[in-house]
Amino acid sequence: MPIVLLMNMSKTNKSYLETIKLVRKLTIISLFADDLLMNTFVIKGGNLMDIGFGISDRASIDIDVSMSDDFPPDKLEDIRLRLEKALIKTFDDHDLLVFDVTLVAKPKEAYVAVKDFWGGYLLLFKAIDKAKAASLSLEAMRKQALLLGPDNSAKFKVDISKFEYCDNKEAITIDDYTIYVYSSVMFVYEKLRAICQQIPSYTAIIHQQPRQRARDFYDIYTIVNKLELESSLFSAENLQILQEIFAAKKVPIDLLLEIKNHSDFHADSFASVVDTVTDKSNLQDFDFYRDYVSNLAARLKPSGEK
Template sequence: MTPDEIRNTILKAIYSDNDLKEDLVLKGGNALKFYDITDRASQDLDFSIKESIRYQKENEGEKLRALILDAFKQVGFLVVGFKFIEKPQKRKKDLPPYWGGYKISFTIVDIEKHQDKIDSQDLDNMKELSKYGEDLENNRKKIEIDLSYDEYVADKKSYDLEGTTIYLYSPLMLVYEKIRASCQQLEDYKLVGNKTRARDLYDIYKILTNPKQAHLREAVLAQDNFYILENIFKAKDVPLELMLKLDSKESDLAEDYKTKVIPQITSSETEDFDYIFFYNKDLFEKLFEEYQNYKQEE
């Protein structure tokens, strides 16, 4: 199966359930692909769960397992090694209640190709079949789904995926969320720790310079949309003034861009890091300035 086929199989399975479809909103690279902003294919999925919703392994975890197993069985694949775990598995005392989520992981095995191995496998040890799993990007076999809880998802957009209605972050929400993620990498934000991810800056640049999103930068800076900005930052208690401190992470981001982002993108899509960095720095500063003006006028 291609990454797109895997992604679509999972999405149609999840959004076939009336309760799950109300809770979950797709974000990240796969949401960008649905908007034709990126060509990068990935079978891994990132979801936000709306505020105040918590899942239990024996309830929603089991429901997700059953939906995903059935969906892949219908297209000739066996799901093995399915796991649903809470993140973090051990909570520190000082970790806020809104910080966390769940990770799902599993492998898919082509039933027709490996029928003899499936038939000979002990039912209590089916995870051993994982070594026959489909080869995925970066020489991996495991499919991963991340679900982050207590997120702001009220301005989600619907999308018709082969007859199934799914929900995505809007392009505006994607930009605001990636700006927040860039702020969360800074030393002034203590919850995440030492994390560097230049991909968010690259994605912000590609979203806002995409011809199909010609008016999006204007929308990002529009005061009418600042309630979305506030809610996305508030969800993880990120101070908006951190937008002014991107400089403090420049050298780390430059190295991350060189070693992790460039290998993921085609040469035609590669941009100079300095240009991307200063594009974002200018955007963040203008956004914060407009936000200050907005607060003064209230």
């Protein structure tokens, strides 16, 4: 089936999901295809469960990556052009045309108090079947682009977080490209931190509204149990990584003990998690995942001892 015919299909359609999976893979390859940028990014987030750990229980569309430093402001357009070139070349091999590539700071203006540890960039682009694009104007291409994002959006998104802890990254290979990813332990710790970052005492510091993250509760339980990680989370070496990941965003590690008290905030977003789970036969209610994660977090004591 030509890829262009998938534009308007239901997002539960198998062919559509396969297309999204292909676009994710090509995007990840593009991030590591440029010689200058190949050591810059580290993949994290929900997509890592599939490409890094072989767990495909929950489909995730957008891509999240970390970087340990920042781009020089006067080089941002050069970075965008490099990413655009890599995207166009990689997608072209699969008869897809990438266009409308943008790279913008997120947030546009960071508060002075947090600019040294908070923020990142948003990479956005659209794609269309190359043969179809040949006869279309740019405006028509925009109207007929593949629906790659949430809510039937044609924009595919890569969320780049700067000033992150990346020292213990691991390398995997995708189509002969070396791709750097969070280790499974880093994945769990970062997900725990993301939950802590929604607690009001922290959101007040960074001047952000809290976001519901029921998916993180589900992801933590899933990866810890499928990869049998629980004991390794408490090793002295890994507890030091926990400290570093929290310190990167100046998140007080004591907030691990507050997750349970603030977990009700995330409950309403669990319905959207259920929609993305491919095999629902073992799916539990939100309370199950909340209790597991809250108990795990409470045992990861701020002292760094089990």
